[in-house]
Amino acid sequence: GGSADEPTTETEGGLAQVTVGIIPIIDVAPIYLGQEQGFFEERGIELELVPGSGGAAAVPGVVAGDFDFAFGNVTSLLLAQTQGLPLQIVSNGTASTGDPATDFSAVVVPADSPVQTAADLAGKTVAVNNFKNIGEVTIRKAVEDAGGDSSTVEFVELPFPDMPAAIANGNVDAAWVVEPFVTVATGQGARAVVRNFAEPVEDLTVATYFTTEQMLAENPDLVDDFQAAMAESLQYAQDNPEELRRIITTYTSISPETAEQIALPAFPEEIDVESMETIAELMAEYGITEETADVDALLATD
Amino acid sequence: MNPVLRWGRTLGFALTLPVILVTLWWVWSADSTNYYAPPLQTILTTFGDVWFSERLRADVLPSVTRLAIGYTGAVVVGVGLGVLLGANRTLRRVTEPVLEFFRAIPPPALIPILFLFAGIGDTAKVIVIISGAVWPVLLNTVEGVRAVDDVLSDTSRSYGVTGAARLRHLVLPAASPQIVAGMRQALSISIILMVISEMFASTNGLGFSVIQFQRSFAIPEMWSGILLLGLLGFVLSLLFQLFERRSLRWYHGLRRSQRGEN
Amino acid sequence: MSTTEVRPAHAGAEPVRRRRPELPSAVLGLGGLVVFAALLELLPRTGIVSADYFPPFSEMVRALVEAAGTDRFWAATAETVQAWGIGLGIALVAGIGLGLLIGSVELLRRFTASTIEFLRPVPSVALIPLAVLLLGLGLQSTLLLVVYASFWQILIQVVYGVQDVDPVARETARSYHLGRWARVRYLIWPTALPYVMTGVRLGAAVALILAVTAGLVGIGTGLGAEIALAQSSNAVPLVYGLVIFTGLLGVVVNLVARALERRTLAWHSSVRADVGG
Amino acid sequence: MTQPLLDVAGVQKTYTGSGRTVEAVRDLTFSVGDGELVCIVGPSGAGKTTLLKCIAGLLEPTAGTVTLAGARVDGPPEAMAVVFQEYGRSLYPWMTVEGNVELPLKQKKLDKARRRELVRDALEAVGLADVHSAYPWQLSGGMQQRVAIARAVAYEPKVLLMDEPFAAVDAQTRADLEDLIRSLWHKLGVTILFVTHDIDESVYLGQRVLVLSSSPTVIMEDLAIDLPDERTQLETRSSPRFAELRGHVYEQIQLAKHRKGDQHQRDEVTPARTAHGATVAAQHDS
């Protein structure tokens, strides 16, 4: 990989080589679309998209300069911010549609579960993919909004792919899943009880693209170009859902049939700062961070 | 040699290299600004804060319990199966590819399957430990059993030392140097698998804590956890050494006897 | 004295090593695999586990065959095999070299013992951030994990093997003035070889595991990344298909190790007994 | 005097493997009566150990059969003890001397008191009473060999096979052990097959001496030793008959060394044909 001092290399065609760490899930479809549509090339950027598992590897990847940019969810970035990591958000990634009926994230329970509302989750075990992360925060908020005691919810860590089996086998009472597993789980008879991205926080920004402060300081033009290309890509994705469904099948193993059925996230160009602040406050309230993260410090404003 | 002196020497041998390495680390990291490689001083301070607390009971104890059960299980299964396979050529040939198949499957890929069959509780974690730590014991036992001296083997047969007595008096002692080598391997693998098993469906544990620290960017805390894992390994290996000295007393005596050392 | 007191054979005594016509290992081993495959097919078919999460063997194979038709699959395999090969190579050279050294120099062994015991149990996975930071994402980090995990296994085996030298054989070497190198080559190495072979087999599998795991946790490419991708896409049969493929790689690796062992250990009592005679 | 107990019929053994095929034993046929003491002598590499292992049921003959007490031997028979030529390797290094001697007795399910008695007596008989708690590797070569003998003696077998059991002990101890074996034989009526390289020993000990040829092996001579049953080291060995028998065996051995199984039939020895180092006749083995 490259190093932090020299984040970009020129390719033969005079394009800047930019490496972006992504997670091969639905959420990053816009960047693939943008790459395909040439939005980046137009701005002198040749993209290299490196799939990873996010979190653990992506942040050090960016800090070490292996990635120029990476995709990560807002709670991880807020956490990193409170720990003093020099990260900067440069572009929106995904957001909730805000529509409880069709959002791409849900807490699912077995069909015969007594859990009917978010409040019923109190005292139950709920699977999340990572502790102290966006799932836990939003679910706890949803439980509280519904009048339940969120501190009694017992969270269990499980990878998304294992969750449908876990609720079917009764290993957990409920599981928080995102697409395509919402479709998978409901297809196997589970029932969605809470849309935890759509309901508790308005216009929730779920994930963003980020880089380091150093990158921002040393290559402001490149960052600008990246931001612009991302903005165009997000807009294009928002406008062309069929294209989106098509491109998903190219970089994941999701079958075209499933791709047709899944609920898509929203891809607004703008980050919803207010939702991020809410999340930051909730994280402090729930003891995930010791102090409230500084959202403004995290947002690249040039 | 007088026992105090001997203890001193042993301690000297055990500590010299670690002290050198720690010093090097200390100096090298003293003014590190690298976020992921904080100064050793920071790590050590954190170590005290993190581990000399409630966590010792809440996280270390459950981990060590699972470790103990898993390791014991691995040794029992490994030696049992190893003796069986080592002594029976046909059985060995039939099962070898299947065992090799399982051996090559990464535990993280195996874990979801385990969850299906064993649920997501401690049982699954113990099985994860067994499923990884059993191999060095198994392989070494098989090879040790196969390599039993043929004159000794003939002796046992002609004196009717067969069946369980053969196992107890011939096969196990003869294979014991190799079995012990396998058990030592298994010990550290068990610790590694304890951590891996706690990456999934956990709510407590040493490995769980390390992973959580890592994910929440609490890097000095994470390092302190890695240190603790190393210390755990070291302490367990000391205990193991005691066990090895006792169980292989004849072997070490034999190896030493003609070197003129005694 | 009456002759009846001399009974023909001990109850439960093993029969004399007889030259029974025996099926070749390949057939027996394949038989074992077939039985195993049949079990995998039956488990979901009989409803013991749900086919949604654990598809029948035939479906796993179908998904695998389908994947095997793509270049992507073979590229991933090549990447994994490359990381495995290079990593194992480094671990073998380092493990055997240091093992011989540490094993034969008592002082060195005493000085390093505590440090080795400290470092060995540190899980490769806990080193991921460090690896990424030091070596970046990709082959080098993967190699670090692969080498770190398999090195210790080989080292320990070699150290134990070196200590197994027969005292009389050692004295023979000394009295005939075999130099250090000759002693290693003609005495210590052959004695340690059975242990080393076990170490190679252990290390080879662990290296493969880590080469795949690196992809699974997102710092490398190859089969692990493919499995992770299939998982996050809920392509369950493909996940299992890939896992099966990984396992089969392990079987192949073992075949190679066994063949090597038969060549190098023909004199050893374990192989002798197997060859018969 | 004796009824046949052991019958060796047409035993042939060919070792194959590792690119080397050796016909160790060509064709051995003889029988041993119940309670007999038979000594076997023959050149180094003649196949004495091979033969003993076949009789002990440890090795399957390539052809021919071994019958013991009417039953075909196809595994180690009960009540048979073997003292191996590789005495050092036949002792369990993880057990004390006592443990080594006691183990087969445990297998015989004797009670503790009886075991202890037998072990003590056997160790005393071979002159090792004071090392009972040492490990075999702490003993000298001759002491190790005596432990192996003690183990066989304590076992109280019906049939005792000994493969050069006194090779590593000094002359005096050897004489003592020879007398021990003969007295045991008298006392317990045990049938003994005794392989030795010492011609005097074979004549002094045996009722019969079998002389084997060089490999591939046949029996060159089956000599009855017509010395009185009561033998003492001094008298017996100085008797003229002893010297005669000794001389005869010695001659046979010298012939045997250059005589192979394919060069003669039993009892058809033609000394003129034995030239030192000459390899005569085509080898039949592949």
Add this chain to the structure above:
Amino acid sequence: MTQPLLDVAGVQKTYTGSGRTVEAVRDLTFSVGDGELVCIVGPSGAGKTTLLKCIAGLLEPTAGTVTLAGARVDGPPEAMAVVFQEYGRSLYPWMTVEGNVELPLKQKKLDKARRRELVRDALEAVGLADVHSAYPWQLSGGMQQRVAIARAVAYEPKVLLMDEPFAAVDAQTRADLEDLIRSLWHKLGVTILFVTHDIDESVYLGQRVLVLSSSPTVIMEDLAIDLPDERTQLETRSSPRFAELRGHVYEQIQLAKHRKGDQHQRDEVTPARTAHGATVAAQHDS
């Protein structure tokens, strides 16, 4: 005739460890001239192997010194070859017979042609020319022992230590090997220390015979063998002087067996005091 080459002065060896302390050798002092052939006899467990190992620099004496050619021995001296009592274990099972014999020669940096010649000659001399490519474990006990002898012979040492080297071979081969050793000794002027249990052998072979007492060991007798230098199996062994010497050594051995180092001083043998099994005098060892 000879100038002192080897000097053993006050050597004492006590084995400790695993809860057992044995004073194997009490006090041995003797010297061996350059080119001498000395035989050592003594009861089983007397410490002959221990002594040889001390001389070979493989074992450090607890007290006393061994000096070879003026230099103190504190590691295996060069140009010395040892034939171990545990011949089977001293051969490397992973090498062929040839490889085993050749290995020390490689160490001597001899060229390939010379090595091959030495190996072939040595194997021929011990009668094993035809098994050169077999592995040791494919050989009989006696054959293994002869491989170990061939290895020492091919090495062309200045000093040759042999620990019961003929224990496992038949009488005829033994006689041949004895003659081989004497002819080598004549031809190469090598200094030989030869441990044996066979009294006849010690007298036939040696220029001197050292008789050791039981453990803890001292030298009971240092007997010069005044037989003519030209010896043949038939003539020498039937000479009256041979019988005399043989008888003398035999007597000494019998005494030795019940005589320990703490019961007499060298050359002050009092046969009357040796009672079977009696343990007399306080043990000086702790």
